[in-house]
Amino acid sequence: MxxxxxxxxxxxxxxxxxxxxxxxxxxxxxxxxxxxxxxxxxxxxxxxxxxxxxxxxxxxxxxxxxxxxxxxxxxxxxxxxxxxxxxxxxxxxxxxxxxxxxxxxxxxxxxxxxxxxxxxxxxxxxxxxxxxxxxxxxxxxxxxxxxxxxxxxxxxxxxxxxxxxxxxxxxxxxxxxxxxxxxxxxxxxxxxxxxxxxxxxxxxxxxxxxxxxxxxxxxxxxxxxxxxxxxxxxxxxxxxxxxxxxxGREVLFRVEKPAGVVCTNGEPPVLEVIQVEALNDRGLPALQGVSLEVCSGEIVGIAGVAGNGQRELAEVVTGLRPVTRGRVLVRGQDLTNQPPLRFIEAGVSHIPGDRLGMGLAGNLPVSDNLVMKAYRREPIANGPFLSRRAVLSFAQKLIQAFQIVTPTASVPVRTLSGGNLQKTILAREITASRDFASDHRRVLVAIHPTRGLDVGATEAVHRTLLEQRAQGAAILLISEDLEELLALADRIAVMYEGCIMGVVDATSANIEQLGLMMAGETHMTKETADRL
Amino acid sequence: MPFSLKLEKRLEESKIIAFLVPLGSLLLALVFGAILLQSVGADPLRTYSAMIEGAFGTPVQWTQGDFYALTETLVKATPLMICGLAVSIAFRMLFWNIGAEGQLVMGGFAAGAVALWLPGMAPWLPHWAFLPLMALAGIVAGAAWGILPGLLKAYVKVNEIITTLMLNYIAILWLQYLYYGPWKDPKGFGFPGTAQFEPFTWLPRLIGRVHWGLVFALLAAIFIWLILSRTRWGYEIRLIGENPVAARYAGINIGRNIVLVMFLSGGLAGLAGMAEVAGISHRLQHGLAVGYGFTAIIVAWLAKLNPWGVVVVAFLLAALLVGGDQIQITMGLPAAMASVLQGAILFFMLGGNILTRYRVRIVRSLPAECTQEG
The missing domain is CATH 3.40.50.300 (P-loop containing nucleotide triphosphate hydrolases)
Incomplete structure (x- = not known):
């Protein structure tokens, strides 16, 4: 041409x-x-x-x-x-x-x-x-x-x-x-x-x-x-x-990931989802008997095309959506259909997919958004009162520790860039799960944590998730980015129409196989079909 | 050259604009009113100055110790402030309480019931106990009238706009039934209204007809401001108002907060009703439900839900109401003219609001055909 x-x-x-x-x-x-x-x-x-x-x-x-x-x-x-x-x-x-x-x-x-x-x-x-x-x-x-x-x-x-x-x-x-x-x-x-x-x-x-x-x-x-x-x-x-x-600089494609802990050392899983069924916002079945376990120090990835129940699963394990059947256990504690606050207090943190829709209140200052989970406890809470000084110093600490780029802690959070919005949420959620859970066995639910982020911010998010994994957090990672799942997760479960089509080991999985499962082919039927 | 106007969202709301726009709106409203006044043969400048004098009085009157105009404005401002605060706290968390009128009426009814019947039932009660009991009754009755739609909204998702609006009419008609019927003063020559309360149940007056209700209003403003900016509950209210989804995500029980806020909102409106009957009318009669609860909605919006703003706006709006009444008397203008002027001012002020959030851009259209390269 x-x-x-x-x-x-x-x-x-x-x-x-x-x-x-x-x-x-x-x-x-x-x-x-x-x-x-x-x-x-x-x-x-x-x-x-x-x-x-x-x-x-x-x-x-x-x-x-x-x-x-x-x-x-x-x-x-x-x-x-x-x-x-x-x-x-x-x-x-x-x-x-x-x-x-x-x-x-x-x-x-x-x-x-x-x-x-x-x-x-x-x-x-x-x-x-x-x-x-x-x-x-x-x-x-x-x-x-x-x-x-x-x-x-x-x-x-x-x-x-x-x-x-x-x-x-x-x-x-x-x-x-x-x-x-x-x-x-x-x-x-x-x-x-x-x-x-x-x-x-x-x-x-x-x-x-x-x-x-x-x-x-x-x-x-x-x-x-x-x-x-x-x-x-x-x-x-x-x-x-x-x-x-x-x-504008060299980028590493592979995330360095140390070998994960295996879920078989006798310790019960931190997060257990047992035969859960739930409805979506329109009242139609969204989860149809999902079972899942996440252990301490493990990242379980959920792959799937948007709208196959991933969002509902995340809401079920954070208490935001009632289940119609089945049970949700955190640290062995049955939290089925308990209010969201019980999940937060059990050490479940949640990085939602819709940052400004659910994770943040756009018009409120960065500081108010950072204390969204810590405001109930001292030193920020002082009886029924809120210590403004403690709110600001808490916010300053998090802004520094997580390198959130913002002119001050009191600008409306919506004025920050996408990457810094996500860092704000990460900072708050990781701090909250650390404060609420009595030991390392806490739960982190992350949905599309790097969607729309540039390479630099993506790296920061990946690093943070792997750090949390190393510290013993049980991480449920929902993502549409298969590369991301393959790089970060220890196991990958594929969801299709409210069911888990299969769970594969991330080290042996490949994109083609995952893609077939995302389109509704089960692991099993393909193998049996090959054998026949 | 053809052009069109386009509204563009302002990315940042500037402080100067927030000040200039209301001022400009007011001026435009006055110009509009002037044209209207001119057209009916009244002198606009004299009418406006009569309004201002009617609402605030004149320096000559002040030096003679005559503060009648100003105190009448404060009398009207009192229920507007309390109800404005009541609805603004509910609006803060996106609960559209337009039932302040009914909550006020129920508060007045309960306080009136205590003043009318308790002295006979408990003659041993010391006189100083009556006013606190009336305030309590007013608050509880108003709160009950507020909690009802709150519960319906929180637990069965009934639209609160409908329920709060409808409960207004129930309250107003209930009060009418009482003072036209069973509670009508037998010695009242057939006029609708209850008997006058005992003087020890009257709220003490400060100056003119200004009574302790004004103090309640200012205390309520401090109270609301403290709650919103200094307490955990206030933080929850702000978070729910800004993003209910995020609030639920943060573990906040939204239903419980709706009920609590409606307790506060209804209770305040009920207190306003108690202050009206105990401070002004000293009986239950027609003058209690005159629309303070509805005007309070305008007060809350013009004040952008800020408690201090409510105090200022309620005062200015009261001045508009009192001044408007005055020009009927002093200028001999038809009653409708005052309402038209009030309406024009509100219309321009609320309409101008859009310019604080959007800016107008003139877009010039080029010829539709593409220009050929020369």
């Missing part, structure tokens, strides 16, 4: 976007050609999403120009994109991380939602025909008459892509498209992207996963701190170089 004879399909020149206190895009130059898959790589806060939101019309740049050269033309022209509608009229569309679909409408209805044509008479058959044709052309299998709520996350993503194709998009932007997919679904997405590129479309995908860049893309642009650090041909680079460009 010789690109020199044709101007880029989209070229962004000298894009500048300021947010108060942050220069999100600093004179970024970015070009993507028709027929290529272009990865946009960078840590969180590097400016990837801002840049793409500018291209898709959600933000307007403070400076800079956008030039496009539609298919069949040779002269690029300067355009002004003021809204997503402008963008799609110019053939630029974006699939966001959170899908924009109406669950109670069908695929076809969602596809034509917001379109001006047809103006009066709606001929759904026509629309469905066109969707079927598109799905054949790009191997995007989806039933146009199915309702969105019936579809899996992967299928919904296909609908989003079809929506863009239906609108005639020539430039497709995908924001972290694989975050919600199983490895198999991700592979399929890769094939679809390739197919679309072969048809002459320009594909941009935003990611911070290096493996995806290597596997999927033709070229890659690395952003760091709002600047374009490099644009490279993927074939002429490797993970190590990309990581170095992305973070």
């Amino acid at each position: 010789d690109r020199s004879d044709r101007p880029p399909a989209v070229e962004m020149r000298g894009i500048v976007k300021r947010f108060p206190g942050v220069l999100a895009n600093d004179h970024i130059h970015f070009a993507v050609h028709a027929g290529e898959i272009h990865a946009l790589l960078g840590e969180n806060g590097a400016g990837k999403s801002t840049l793409m939101n500018i291209l898709s019309g959600l933000y307007r740049p403070d400076a800079g120009e956008i030039w496009i050269c539609p298919r069949g033309q040779t002269q690029p022209r300067r355009v002004d994109i003021r809204s997503p509608r402008d963008a799609i009229n110019l053939g630029i569309g974006m699939v966001h991380q959170h899908f924009m679909l109406v669950p109670t409408l069908t695929v076809a209805e969602n596809v034509i939602l917001g379109l001006k044509d047809p103006r009066f008479l709606l001929r759904m058959r026509h629309v469905e025909e066109k969707i079927k044709q598109l799905s054949r052309q790009y191997h995007l299998q989806v039933d146009p008459s199915a309702y969105i709520w019936q579809l899996s996350v992967g299928e919904q993503q296909r609908v989003e892509i079809i929506k863009l194709l239906y609108r005639g998009a020539e430039v497709l932007i995908l924001d972290e498209p694989t975050a919600v997919l199983t490895p198999q679904e991700a592979e399929e997405l890769g094939r679809t992207l390739r197919r679309m590129a072969e048809e002459g479309k320009a594909i941009i995908f935003i990611t911070h996963k290096l493996d995806e860049v290597i596997v999927f893309s033709d070229r890659v642009t690395v952003l760091r701190a709002g600047r374009n650090i490099a644009t490279l041909d993927t074939a002429r680079t490797d993970k190590a170089e990309l990581a170095r460009l992305m973070v």
Whole structure:
């Protein structure tokens, strides 16, 4: 593919976007050609999403120009994109991380939602025909008459892509498209992207996963701190170089992990979940007979595609969700359906997946967030009163010990970066479990502890978890990042539709096997199938 | 060139803006009112000065020792302060208590019941014991009226907006039934209302008609401020208000806190009712349910739920009410005009609030077609 004879399909020149206190895009130059898959790589806060939101019309740049050269033309022209509608009229569309679909409408209805044509008479058959044709052309299998709520996350993503194709998009932007997919679904997405590129479309995908860049893309642009650090041909680079460009220093991929304690030294497990059943928020069965044990000094990983009961499991073992059957034991104590406070007092700490939704109160100061579990005890509590001085000194101590970067302890916690939000939670939770549990046998439940964090913050979180493990904590680690689970966990349990499909030893597990289990294949059936 | 207005969320709320916006809103409201007054043939400046004089009095009056206007404003401010504090503590934890009116009425009813019947039932009781007993009765009755929706919300998730609102009407009609019916003063020439209480059950007055209720209000403000900023309970209330999910996660029993806060909220409103009957009317009659509990909601919002803010806003709003009444008398304006002016001021003040959180940006639209490169 010789690109020199044709101007880029989209070229962004000298894009500048300021947010108060942050220069999100600093004179970024970015070009993507028709027929290529272009990865946009960078840590969180590097400016990837801002840049793409500018291209898709959600933000307007403070400076800079956008030039496009539609298919069949040779002269690029300067355009002004003021809204997503402008963008799609110019053939630029974006699939966001959170899908924009109406669950109670069908695929076809969602596809034509917001379109001006047809103006009066709606001929759904026509629309469905066109969707079927598109799905054949790009191997995007989806039933146009199915309702969105019936579809899996992967299928919904296909609908989003079809929506863009239906609108005639020539430039497709995908924001972290694989975050919600199983490895198999991700592979399929890769094939679809390739197919679309072969048809002459320009594909941009935003990611911070290096493996995806290597596997999927033709070229890659690395952003760091709002600047374009490099644009490279993927074939002429490797993970190590990309990581170095992305973070600005060398990165170690393997976490050094000492051998774990085996759960058979006669000591009973610290956390026991026995045949637990529980409902989700909508009252439907979310856990269907889950049994699990976590021992002192052990990390048990829970793998699975989002929405298969992981969140409910975490809430059950922290007392936030009642169980309808089964028992939950902490340190041998039966805490089934006890209030959350009993779990906290038994030494169970919880690093929730939704940091600002559950783990923190965004508008309250950092100090108030740090004492969320310690405020009941001396010296912070003084009878019914709260010692303000003790709150501040406690907060100062934690800010120092965990290297939380904040101007003062009294700024609203929501003003901190993602990594520092997580450090705030870690600091509080680790201190709390240490204070409440009478010995080393405490429980740490961590959900997606590194999601959305950059490499530096991720390292810090991993180090902290391994430290806790070395000190004897029993850790339940729920993550969608299989690499992370393989690196940190001693054993990995895979959840699918509220059941545990199997537990594998982390040293002998591989991604493919885990991926199959995440898609609902049990360990056993595959083996028996092989034998037959 | 075509342009459009766009609201953008302010990332940080600046102190200057927080001060300038209410001031600007007030000015706009006054300009709006002036146009309106002009249109009905009244002189806006004279009307406004009559309002201010009606609410605060004039320096000439003050030097003559006449503080009537100011004290009347304080009389009206008293129940607004106490009820404003009552609803603001409930609002702090996202419990929408719009039942302060009913809680106030029940407090007045209970205090009135003690004043009317206890002297006959327990003649041996010393006179000094009556006021504390009336205050206690008022607090307990108001609290009971507040706890009821609290319990329903905490344990069976009944929407408190409906229950607190409905309980208002039950309380008001119950009181009406009493003073129109069984408790009506037989010597009252047929006027609805109970007999006057014994003088030893009256709250002592400080100046003019200003009574000890004002002291209760200021003490309540200190009390609420102390709870919110200095106690573990206050911390829990703030945490629940900011993020109920995080509060539950931190092991806080939200249901229990709802009930406790509604005890405090209802109790305060009940105390306001006791102060009204024991300090002003000295009987149970029509004037008790005149909407203090509803106006208190506006007080709480304008004060941004800050206890000291409630004290200030309640005073200013009382001045608006008293001053508005005055222009009917001194300027001969229709009663509706005063309400329109009050409404305009509140409308602009509350509406202006959005500008403290958002800023307006003028977006100029460029021609839709792309410009060709030259």
